[in-house]
Amino acid sequence: MSKNLAYYLMAIPAVVLFAAFHTYPALQGIYYSFTNWDGLSLVYNFVGFKNYINLFKDVNVLNSYLFTFKFAIIATILVNIFSLAIAVGLNSKIKGKNFFRAVYFLPNVLGVLVVGFIFNYLFANVIPDLGEKMNIGFLSSNILGSESLAWIGILIVAVWQACAFNVILYLSGLQTVPIELYEASSLDGANKWQSFWKITFPVIAPFFTINMVLSMKNFLMVFDQIIALTNGGPGRATESISLLIYTGGFMGGEFAYQSANAVIYFIVIMLISVFQIKVLQKREMNM
Template sequence: MKNIAFYLMTLPAVFLFAAFHTFPAVQGIYYSFTNWDGLSFTYDFVGFKNYLNLFKDGNILNSYLFTFKFAIISTILVNILSLSIAVGLNAKIKGKNFFRGIYFLPNVLGVLIVGFIFNYIFSNVVPQLGDKLHIGFLSTNILGSEQLAWVGIVIVAVWQACAFNVILYLSGLQTVPSELYEASSLDGANKWQEFWKITFPMIAPFFTINMVLSMKSFLMVFDQVIALTGGGPGRATESISLLIYKGGFQGGEFAYQSANSVVYFIVIVLISVFQIKVLQKREMNM
């Protein structure tokens, strides 16, 4: 009877998950084989036509290039910064709990709110500061430049993502036995040697988790782009998620962008699986 009760308790959650996740996903795959515009009551099946057209669309190619560039650079930066901050916070310093709270604060703030704040900073505060200091490259709004707008998005995304990654790395550092550091100090190891020979190998599983989650999150970037550039200037910072949203819900390309989202989902899964395989293999070789 207890087992039956447990199963019955899970039914509401299963139903809600199926209704708001599984069913829409399956429905999106179904529509990707049609020419439905998202509004009309009639549509025709077109087979794999939408999928074939994806590889001929220059806008989709540009969005994939921007998203991959952004995701790779942001993933590298956020893990370097997060690990450095976590190691510093894990050291014996005064008020480290206060600093832990400060570093976690960006994770509490809404992404859109942070984006709009930084939009104002990049558009007004930084150019005014550049003019007063007579620094040329700071005097212009980088969000208005096709070549530099992505840099602003990287800065905001990395700044906010560091908060969560620092917490994960701190959790990993807590699992490293202090006896290992004591033994290494007796052997004359310096801090750099301790990090590469003890700290990093011991927290390798946490590094794997952070790398996979960071890459997945940055590949799905949407809010930061909306708040900072809206995909502009032109289409210079149009991410895949933003393109799917604009084309599907505003451009009458619901079926076409459904096909794009299916391909996008497959790409993210393949990248995540590849990362896990490579990084776990690296863990075993440490």
């Protein structure tokens, strides 16, 4: 009894803090989503599902969803391809692989905004100057100033930084592959690609599932990179859902309206994550 009481007493502070700074604000946001509160005035009225209905009619909201989905899908695919390739290379017998592991993990230690501001300077100054000196046309202009190319700059930064964490997860998965399987496959005449596809990938399939789900979730919530690089511009070309909720809710007097947007956003991310887990886990069982 005394041990159980001690466990409960240790858990209570964490539960209270989580409820106070996470659960209560989330429930409060759901409550405000059914009102017309602007975030500042003391008086507001209940409007029912009006905010939710208007969301599906708002062109800016629909464009932000399209941009975010496009960005998240492409970034998730690229991150997992590059991360897995790097992890396989680092797991092989190369000299100084521990040094390279530390180097590849370094971007994960750096702050997202700091990295974003650094790349902003590179895209705006260093790369255009280099392009002009080398007479390379497509490098001579700042891609962050182009409505059609700005998202690529954000994609480069996000993928570069996200690879660091995913590489570590894939390296952990590669440590679980028995060496005996590789030895047996080599005796059977299997090449490296066959060994990877028939042995390595099936064994690390759970790690692939984790990386895919976490990557998609994180990229759907992209915010810091956009703030540091384009702030949603040029125009509204790179305005993600998170940025729209922030600017509209806290700076545009649309607190209740964007609260409704946040509720829909949460449901969408949850459904996508559950769908990914079910599909990928089913694939694991069939491998």
